[in-house]
Amino acid sequence: MNRPRRSVLALAVLSMLTEEPMHAYRMQQLIKERHKDDVVNVSQRNSVYQTIQRLVRDGLVAVEATERADNRPERTTYRITDAGRVTLDEWLRDMLSTPAREYAEFPAALSFLPNLAPPDAVDALTTRVARLTERLAALDAEVAEVGRFLPRLFAIETEYQRQVVDAELTYVRSLVEDLRAGRITWPRV
Template identity: 40%
Template structure:
């Protein structure tokens, strides 16, 4: 199980992995992370950056080392990572690599209530998803190909993983669609009957519960 952290927003880890290079102010941190596509690797809410940096300073992971002013713009506070911040960054990275955690996925949410749609609609929607996944996979392959050779593989493994996950999702979705089209999906006839007879969801749920109890 993941440990409780003083600042548990993944944006904090992104900040630590960026500012470890050199002292920076918040605007430079944000610009550097955007340039490196950190928002593609983790869910980043840029509006939370100020709060996250402040919280990390309070937790002792960052410290103020000065400030600078650019013309009439507000003064910018410059932070650097502390020894505690380095230790937190390393420990958090170890945890992410070793400890599986449930991750909410919009597709899984849709699959969990698949029965509200008739099979024919689901087939059509899966076709659309496969088309979108195909475009995403093509883009990811091109992007990875463009970067391969110009960057060490060490800095591309997250892109490789992202591509592998897209390909795995496409393969699974394609398999599910094939079962629906070919009629081999278990319980397909009953699922279709629920919609043909417009059986209320409450009766469907009760029927499923009775069947589970009998088994």
């Protein structure tokens, strides 16, 4: 048998189903309500349904019930299987213990920076500094808000994101400074 394909969304679905059986729309709502959409892409509802179907096919999730209320569309409720619980545990252990190669846009853009003229690069990076500063303030507010009514455990991914954004902000400010001072330059290709 093939190993089930791991994804962040599949991890989120399995995790939601450890709480109770639920339908896809409810999972998507909870992910958004709990601000997990900062780390799990649920912008396309269809991706949640596709992930659930894959988990059903892999035997990690099963249909609990299918019902129709009045003239509304049919709604299927799913539950996690024993194999799903084992897989969730394995995925979490692996994701926590093993750094993954992730291909983010920003490092890719940095690698092709010489395609812009240095002043254009400075302008773009200065805009990034402003946006990172805003993001950092939003993350600080979120950590403070969650801390008012929940234990720290429920904000650790936000704390992590805050540290990453802070480190990126420090780096980009330094890069802009080096570009402005002419310590890094290139002819435009």
